[in-house]
Amino acid sequence: MTAPLVEANGAAIPALGLGTWEATNDACIAAVQWAIEAGYRHIDTAARYGNEEAVGQGIRASGISRDKLFVTTKVWYEDLSESNLMRSAEASLRRLGLDAVDLLLIHWPNASIPLKETIKALGRARRDGLTRHIGVSNFPVALLDEAVARSDEPLVANQCEYHPYLDQSKVLDACRRHGLAFTAYCPLGRGQLLDERTVVEVAERHGRTPAQVVLRWHVQQPGVVAIPKSANRERIAQNIDIFDFALDEDEVARISGLARPDGRMIDPSWAPAWDKAA
Numbered sequence: 001m002t003a004p005l006v007e008a009n010g011a012a013i014p015a016l017g018l019g020t021w022e023a024t025n026d027a028c029i030a031a032v033q034w035a036i037e038a039g040y041r042h043i044d045t046a047a048r049y050g051n052e053e054a055v056g057q058g059i060r061a062s063g064i065s066r067d068k069l070f071v072t073t074k075v076w077y078e079d080l081s082e083s084n085l086m087r088s089a090e091a092s093l094r095r096l097g098l099d100a101v102d103l104l105l106i107h108w109p110n111a112s113i114p115l116k117e118t119i120k121a122l123g124r125a126r127r128d129g130l131t132r133h134i135g136v137s138n139f140p141v142a143l144l145d146e147a148v149a150r151s152d153e154p155l156v157a158n159q160c161e162y163h164p165y166l167d168q169s170k171v172l173d174a175c176r177r178h179g180l181a182f183t184a185y186c187p188l189g190r191g192q193l194l195d196e197r198t199v200v201e202v203a204e205r206h207g208r209t210p211a212q213v214v215l216r217w218h219v220q221q222p223g224v225v226a227i228p229k230s231a232n233r234e235r236i237a238q239n240i241d242i243f244d245f246a247l248d249e250d251e252v253a254r255i256s257g258l259a260r261p262d263g264r265m266i267d268p269s270w271a272p273a274w275d276k277a278a
């Protein structure tokens with residue numbers, strides 16, 4: 001099954017992609033290959049994940065033509081000066097074995113490097129042909145507003161943690177206001193949502209798995225893209241097999257009702273600009 005596209009400021013992003021955080025070496029090569037065989041056309045990696053070479057090998061092993069695939073990578077927050085960002089992007093392309101990625105993101109904001117400089121560098125990476133599109137990750141509303149205001153080139157996505165335990169309505173509204181896609185990482189709450197009674201009940205009603213119900217909840221929301229991580233062939237295929245059923249309003253509301261104040265799985269407190277989160 002292939003995923004529909006989410007249109008965002010000139011980019012067309014497959015609504016379901018493969019997350020690769022913590023997948024390395026042969027397991028990562030296999031996961032990428034299985035994903036492409038199962039119909040995935042969107043693969044997400046990052047310089048920091050240490051798996052760009054494996055992602056590149058998986059892509060080549062799949063035999064898919066480059067123009068059919070949407071590949072995202074990210075620049076680590078310590079490399080956000082203009083020269084470091086360009087160097088990081090070039091090194092990512094070398095490791096991936098690609099001439100350009102489809103989307104280059106700032107992985108986390110960094111208050112000690114002026115956002116103005118980073119956004120300018122990101123725009124240059126696009127103009128120089130290193131990436132077709134640019135965007136950000138882990139940007140709270142105020143920083144996202146600032147990034148959009150400072151950018152001469154369109155930003156197309158903000159990638160953040162998002163799943164039913166974590167209410168992200170403010171960031172989602174900001175993404176929609178600016179025409180960006182909201183890419184949800186850890187969409188399964190690192191697997192913790194899958195035993196949740198409400199999710200299991202809805203899954204049983206549809207004859208689907210809990211993971212499929214949670215991912216369906218994401219992709220039914222306008223502008224939302226989900227990138228579940230799995231290293232298992234069956235689960236990789238299962239996670240994209242979600243475009244032939246729909247949750248009704250009541251089911252969506254019940255699942256959204258699982259949000260809780262401590263719903264975040266990834267603690268952002270170490271990130272140098274997180275205090276601008278409000």
Ligand code: A2P
Binds near residue numbers: 185187194229232239
């Ligand atoms: P595995 O790699 O063994 O499949 P998230 O994307 O929210 O971080 O969740 C990733 C976690 O969820 C991983 O531990 C992954 O394990 C597990 N997972 C991914 N897809 C499924 C699925 N369809 N059913 C059950 N667990 C899943």
